[in-house]
Amino acid sequence: MSKKVDAITFEMDKATFNIFPEFCKGCGLCKEKCPNQTIIWSDKLGVYGTPTVKPKDEDSCIACSICEMVCPDCAISIIKKKTRKAI
Numbered sequence: 001m002s003k004k005v006d007a008i009t010f011e012m013d014k015a016t017f018n019i020f021p022e023f024c025k026g027c028g029l030c031k032e033k034c035p036n037q038t039i040i041w042s043d044k045l046g047v048y049g050t051p052t053v054k055p056k057d058e059d060s061c062i063a064c065s066i067c068e069m070v071c072p073d074c075a076i077s078i079i080k081k082k083t084r085k086a087i
């Protein structure tokens with residue numbers, strides 16, 4: 001039987017940011033590597049009782065997915081939103 005892992009979801013302008021607290025160990029690597037300092041600590045605790053992360057606002061994320069790529073525990077999922085073409 002497979003276990004469902006719950007995400008906390010934040011809708012941002014350019015992406016949907018999902019964090020899986022059950023996977024996050026609070027290492028801070030995503031926070032350190034985000035080029036726009038979008039990621040901050042959250043009150044929600046992770047697998048080892050350490051803080052998880054969340055985005056600080058809706059517009060600073062550029063949907064680069066660096067946070068997702070550097071997370072050693074696959075605790076972040078970035079789903080890029082389609083951009084509208086200028087007319």
Ligand code: SF4
Pocket residue numbers: 015033034035036037038039055060061062063064065066067068078
């Ligand atoms: S997708 Fe890029 S800009 Fe957005 S939170 Fe992650 S590292 Fe930062």
Ligand code: SF4
Pocket residue numbers: 023024025026027028029030031052053070071072073074075076
């Ligand atoms: S989401 Fe990943 S990289 Fe970020 S603090 Fe949690 S475990 Fe570390």
